[in-house]
Amino acid sequence: MYISREEFLKRQKERQERASNFQNQGPRVSYFSLKEDGDEAVVRFAYNNQEELYSDIFPTHQVTIDGKFRRVKCLRENYNSPLSDCPLCVSGTPVSERFYIKLIEYTRNEAGEIEITPKV
Numbered sequence: 001m002y003i004s005r006e007e008f009l010k011r012q013k014e015r016q017e018r019a020s021n022f023q024n025q026g027p028r029v030s031y032f033s034l035k036e037d038g039d040e041a042v043v044r045f046a047y048n049n050q051e052e053l054y055s056d057i058f059p060t061h062q063v064t065i066d067g068k069f070r071r072v073k074c075l076r077e078n079y080n081s082p083l084s085d086c087p088l089c090v091s092g093t094p095v096s097e098r099f100y101i102k103l104i105e106y107t108r109n110e111a112g113e114i115e116i117t118p119k120v
């Protein structure tokens with residue numbers, strides 16, 4: 001099959017756009033973890049006060065969308081809000097707390113310089 005140069009360049013551009021869109025969908029901030037028992041890290045929690053921290057703790061429901069498990073935020077403002085605020089609560093779908101804690105990790109690179117990396 002032969003295609004023109006213009007067609008080739010057009011397809012190449014589309015391919016590159018698809019590839020970069022795909023990359024953009026990945027997490028922009030990586031997850032913090034301590035892999036081995038006894039591992040240590042120097043971190044700073046990225047909050048000014050407890051209220052800011054609490055705002056990153058929220059109830060979620062696990063649901064199936066198009067055959068895939070997804071976690072969605074409960075629509076109730078807090079536990080004192082009426083169940084009727086959230087159709088998933090009304091249907092009896094269990095709620096589980098999720099924490100997405102923002103922190104900054106400090107590591108030392110090979111040159112001995114301190115590197116600062118945002119993590120969740």
Ligand SMILES: [Zn+2]
Pocket residue numbers: 061073074075076086087088089090095
């Ligand atoms: Zn709910």
